[in-house]
Amino acid sequence: MAMNSQSxxxxxxxIVGCGDIGLRxxxxxxxxxxxxxxxxxxxxxxxxxxxxxxxxxxxxxxxxKALRKEYAAIVISxxxxxxSDAGYQQAYVQTCQNLLDGLRASQNSxxxxxxxxxxxxxxxxxxxxxxxxxxxxDSFSGKRLLEAEAIIRESEFLSAVVRFSGIYGPGRNRLxxxxxxxxxSASTHITNRIHxxxxxxxxxxxxxxxxxxxxxxxxxxxxxxxxxxMLEVVTWLATQMRVKDFLSPDAVNERGNKRCSNRQLLDSxxxxxxxxxxxxxxxxxxxxxx
Numbered sequence: 001m002a003m004n005s006q007s008x009x010x011x012x013x014x015i016v017g018c019g020d021i022g023l024r025x026x027x028x029x030x031x032x033x034x035x036x037x038x039x040x041x042x043x044x045x046x047x048x049x050x051x052x053x054x055x056x057x058x059x060x061x062x063x064x065k066a067l068r069k070e071y072a073a074i075v076i077s078x079x080x081x082x083x084s085d086a087g088y089q090q091a092y093v094q095t096c097q098n099l100l101d102g103l104r105a106s107q108n109s110x111x112x113x114x115x116x117x118x119x120x121x122x123x124x125x126x127x128x129x130x131x132x133x134x135x136x137x138d139s140f141s142g143k144r145l146l147e148a149e150a151i152i153r154e155s156e157f158l159s160a161v162v163r164f165s166g167i168y169g170p171g172r173n174r175l176x177x178x179x180x181x182x183x184x185s186a187s188t189h190i191t192n193r194i195h196x197x198x199x200x201x202x203x204x205x206x207x208x209x210x211x212x213x214x215x216x217x218x219x220x221x222x223x224x225x226x227x228x229x230m231l232e233v234v235t236w237l238a239t240q241m242r243v244k245d246f247l248s249p250d251a252v253n254e255r256g257n258k259r260c261s262n263r264q265l266l267d268s269x270x271x272x273x274x275x276x277x278x279x280x281x282x283x284x285x286x287x288x289x290x
Contacts, residue, residue, distance in 0.1 A: 010033060010035040011033060011034050011035070011072040011073065011211060012034075012035050012037070012069065012070060012071045012072055012073075013026075013029060013034050013035070013036045013037070013071065013072065013073045013074070013075070013207065014037050014038075014039065014066070014069075014071045014074045014075070014110070015036065015037070015038045015039065015074075015075045016057050016074060016075065016076045016077065016078070016095065016099065017039065017040070017057060017076065017077050017079060017091075017095070018038025018039055018040050018050070018052065018077065019040070019077065020171065020196060021077050021167075021196060021199050021200055021203070022038050022050075022077050023047075023050060024197060024199070024200030025075065025077075025200040025203045025204055026038065026047075026050035027049055027050075027200070028200055028201055028204040029049075029204055029207065031048070031049055033211075034207075035051075036049065036050050036051070037050075037051050037052070037053055037069075037071075038050050038051070038052050039052075039053050039054075039055040039057055039063075039066055040052055040053075040054065041054070041055070041056050042054070053066060057078070057095050057098065057099075058090050058091070058094050058098065059098075060098040060101060060102070063098045063099060063102050064101070064105055064106070066102075067099075067102040067103055067105075067106045067108055068106055070108055070110075071108060071110045072110060072111065073110060073111045073112075073113065073207050074099070074103075074110045074111070074112050074113070075113045075203055075207075076095065076096065076099065076112065076113065076114045076115060076152070077115040077203075078091040078092055078095055078115070079091065080092070083141075084140070085140040085144065088140060088141055088145070089144055092144050092145055092147070092148035093144055093147050093148050093151065095148075096114065096148045096151040096152055097151055099112075100151065100152075100157070109157070110157065111157070111158050111159070111160075111207075112152055112155075112157050112158070112159040112160075113159070113160050113161075113162060113203060113206055113207070114149060114152045114159065114160075114161045114162070115162055115164065115203070116148070116149055116162060116163045116164070117141070117142070117145055117163055117164055117165075118163050118164065118166075118192060118221065118223065118256075118260055119137060119141045119142040119145060119255075119256075120135045120137050120142045120145050120149070120163060121133060121134075121135055121136075121137065121142070121256070121258055121260075122134075122135070122136040122137045122138055122256075123256070123258040124256065124257045124258070125257065125258075126189075126190050126257050126258065126259065127258060127259065128258070128260075128261050129221070129258050129259065129260055129261065130221055130260075130261040130263065130264065131163075131217065131219040131220065131221050131264055139255070149161050153218060153219075158210075158216075160206055160216050160217065160218060160219070160220060161218065161219045161220070162202060162203065162206070162219075162220050162222050163219065163220070163221050163222060164194055164222050164223070165192035165193055165194050165221075165222070165223035165224075166192060166193045166194070167193075167194055167195075167196055167199055168193055168195060168196070168277075168280065168281070168284065169195045169196030169197060169280070169284060170196065170284065170287060172196065173284065173288070175233070175234065175237065176237060176241070176281070176284070176285070176288075178234070178246075178251070179234050179237045179238050179241060179243055179246045180241065180243060180246075182243075182245050182246055182247070182248055183248045183250075184234040184238070184246045184247050184248060184251060185230050185231075185234065185248070185251035185252065186230075186231050186234075186247045186249075186251070187229070187230040187231060187251075188229045188230070188231055189230055189256070189257040190227045190228065190229055190230075190257050190258060190259050191227070191228060191229070191233060191256075192223045192224075192227050192258070192259070192260040193223065193224055193233075193280070194222055194223050194224050195224070195273065195274040195280040195283075197273055197274070198222075198224065198273055198274055198280075199222065201270075201273065202220070202222045202265065202270060205268070205269070205270045206220070206268075209269075214268075217264060220264060220265050220268070221260055221261060221264065221265065222262065222265055223260035223261075223262050224262070224272055224274060224275055224276055224277065224280070225262060225272065225275045225276060226275065226276035226277055227258075227260060228276075228277060233277055234246060234247070236277075236278060236281075237281060237285075240281070240282070241285065
């Protein structure tokens with residue numbers, strides 16, 4: 001009986017599409033204050049800080065059953081099954097609509113956090129963008145993410161949209177491998193990045209702000225404090241890795257060319273563990289060498 005009472009005193013958090021970021025988020029929510037459930041189609045074993053539940057969240061009936069429990073906060077952090085318009089429509093648009101339908105049926109008044117991307121911005125001239133900048137993406141991914149954002153933002157539920165820039169970290173070593181294999185791009189386009197640990201910390205930060213009764217903005221742009229030309233990033237990596245030949249004339253330039261401002265996130269009290277790509281990639285390289 002005491003265990004049940006203790007559990008009820010904890011704030012219930014649900015992570016819809018609980019992959020790497022969801023796992024990292026659960027690790028950052030104090031276990032004495034939060035109880036976290038993660039929905040996955042093929043869940044791994046439970047951990048001490050995260051209980052998994054099998055659920056295909058693109059299936060409305062399965063998701064509705066998972067929402068019968070009362071949740072204080074729900075994080076929607078999806079990964080498409082395929083990089084296509086149909087894949088993004090299913091993962092983001094359909095899931096968000098299913099979620100709202102399920103919440104309404106269960107009369108749940110959860111706070112919603114939708115994990116989006118800076119792909120919603122179409123700027124290409126190196127200009128600064130923030131939460132109020134125009135969102136006119138050319139890509140299907142950006143368009144579908146905007147559609148999903150609108151579903152959440154225009155609902156009756158209190159919500160926040162978080163637009164992450166390019167995520168890197170453990171297991172996300174694409175750029176490192178490009179340098180190692182002499183396939184890196186010499187593009188001078190500006191790139192924007194955020195370490196996966198900071199992604200999780202950002203989501204935990206917003207959940208805690210809501211719990212403390214703080215005023216939240218409808219959108220947060222989450223990127224580190226160092227928008228940097230791609231050539232500078234890969235050159236720095238090559239120096240750290242002692243790789244002499246790392247560029248390829250055939251390398252495809254990064255999509256986009258903009259500078260993402262994190263001012264609003266910083267003003268909310270958030271502190272980056274890795275404020276620039278140098279601190280973040282230094283840690284990734286150190287882990288790889290251990």
